[in-house]
Amino acid sequence: MTLQAIKYQEGVLAIIDQLQLPYVEQYIQINTSEQAWHAIKAMQVRGAPAIAIVAALALASEIHALISNQSLSPDADEVRAFIVEKLHYLVSSRPTAVNLGDAARKLEVVVARSASQPGATGHEVAIAFIKASEAMLVKDVEDNKQIGENGAKWILSNALAGGKSKATVLTHCNTGSLATSGYGTALGVIRSLASMNCLRHAYCTETRPYNQGSRLTAFELVHDNLPSTLITDSMSAALLASPQAGVDAIIVGADRVAANGDTANKIGTYGLAVLAKHHGVKFLVAAPLTTIDLSTKSGSDIVIEERPAVEVTKIKGPCEGHVYTGGEFETVRIAAEGINVWNPAFDITPATLIDGIITEKGVVEKTPEGHFDLVELFEG
Ligand code: MRU
Numbered sequence: 181m182t183l184q185a186i187k188y189q190e191g192v193l194a195i196i197d198q199l200q201l202p203y204v205e206q207y208i209q210i211n212t213s214e215q216a217w218h219a220i221k222a223m224q225v226r227g228a229p230a231i232a233i234v235a236a237l238a239l240a241s242e243i244h245a246l247i248s249n250q251s252l253s254p255d256a257d258e259v260r261a262f263i264v265e266k267l268h269y270l271v272s273s274r275p276t277a278v279n280l281g282d283a284a285r286k287l288e289v290v291v292a293r294s295a296s297q298p299g300a301t302g303h304e305v306a307i308a309f310i311k312a313s314e315a316m317l318v319k320d321v322e323d324n325k326q327i328g329e330n331g332a333k334w335i336l337s338n339a340l341a342g343g344k345s346k347a348t349v350l351t352h353c354n355t356g357s358l359a360t361s362g363y364g365t366a367l368g369v370i371r372s373l374a375s376m377n378c379l380r381h382a383y384c385t386e387t388r389p390y391n392q393g394s395r396l397t398a399f400e401l402v403h404d405n406l407p408s409t410l411i412t413d414s415m416s417a418a419l420l421a422s423p424q425a426g427v428d429a430i431i432v433g434a435d436r437v438a439a440n441g442d443t444a445n446k447i448g449t450y451g452l453a454v455l456a457k458h459h460g461v462k463f464l465v466a467a468p469l470t471t472i473d474l475s476t477k478s479g480s481d482i483v484i485e486e487r488p489a490v491e492v493t494k495i496k497g498p499c500e501g502h503v504y505t506g507g508e509f510e511t512v513r514i515a516a517e518g519i520n521v522w523n524p525a526f527d528i529t530p531a532t533l534i535d536g537i538i539t540e541k542g543v544v545e546k547t548p549e550g551h552f553d554l555v556e557l558f559e560g
Contacts, residue, residue, distance in 0.1 A: 183358070185362070186237070188314070188317060190244070191244025191245065198358060198396060201399055213239045216235050217270055227433075228279040229320050229360040229468060239266050243263070252302050252306055256295040274485060276482065278472075278473040282473070294308035324361070327466050328363060328369050329372050347428045349369075352445075355397075364433075365466040365468065380407070382407065383411055384397040388412070391495075427461055428461065438478050439475075439477050441554065450527040457533055469540065469558065472557065495512050496509040544556075
């Protein structure tokens with residue numbers, strides 16, 4: 181059965197609470213943009229494409245309710261302004277992933293266009309917004325499947341040495357069904373390799389400090405019954421040096437790809453790219469066009485979110501041996517009290533360390549001059 185992290189039907193949105201994973205699969209209903217903002221901030225939903233889709237659908241659900249209660253303004257411009265204000269608020273939830281800002285910008289254009297039609301009503305603007313939000317959910321899954329296929333084919337043609345027919349890959353953080361509308365980006369490539377019977381083994385990192393790898397990616401790999409092994413982040417170098425492991429490629433997702441190819445992704449990605457270069461292993465970023473931000477020139481222009489110190493100094497989870505059905509976790513301190521903490525959620529991998537950017541439109545490699553030309557992806 182496919183893992184469905186976002187359930188949406190006609191104004192009713194429910195998300196799997198990722199803070200409860202992998203212990204229990206518990207869905208929470210999101211009815212308003214305020215609830216979505218808090219769910220995104222608290223990382224009950226996370227992953228660049230997923231937070232954009234949940235934000236859009238939460239506002240769609242809120243507007244659905246206003247229509248049902250007959251409390252939506254009849255005035256087209258009032259509804260447009262209401263939607264724009266809510267979108268700006270939602271974008272303030274997390275700064276690094278561009279997908280949320282990108283979705284908000286596109287939806288602003290949709291409602292502005294609808295409101296500018298002669299004789300437009302508030303209801304028409306609201307429906308235009310709801311339809312565009314729902315279309316984003318469908319398109320993201322389609323794009324991910326295409327990314328999966330493009331990435332798998334590229335790896336089989338470019339990353340396997342010595343006549344191998346199956347790939348061994350390492351991935352970081354969670355980029356699967358839980359991080360997107362479904363299927364996933366980097367994890368989508370792993371799923372596609374498996375569906376072609378070309379996945380020898382997938383390694384996933386624990387992804388400290390928030391453990392998206394051990395809690396979420398490991399959960400998805402086990403759920404799909406894929407041949408896989410969990411390592412801690414500090415084991416990556418030893419893994420790449422191991423001929424038995426035989427890693428052919430590292431595939432990661434992205435929160436924002438700048439115009440020059442510099443990529444913001446989960447903290448630890450940069451270190452993996454340095455290791456890949458040292459070991460001659462291909463390093464690939466898998467991301468939909470919604471993650472590519474041509475208005476950001478390079479990685480130094482990307483704002484990196486810093487998260488609370490407690491994510492580093494404490495761990496949370498249900499007590500081993502107790503039957504856990506949801507609710508409060510036990511908290512365990514794992515650092516000396518009083519120590520200073522630096523907790524950036526993301527880092528920047530320079531384009532020089534990236535071999536290819538896998539998108540739904542194909543895999544972009546560097547030009548002979550050594551640059552990524554990402555503009556061409558948006559042409560035609
Ligand atoms: O802090 P998170 O869990 O939202 O970070 C997620 C990542 O870094 C993912 O790799 C990225 O969003 C791509 S998800 C397809």
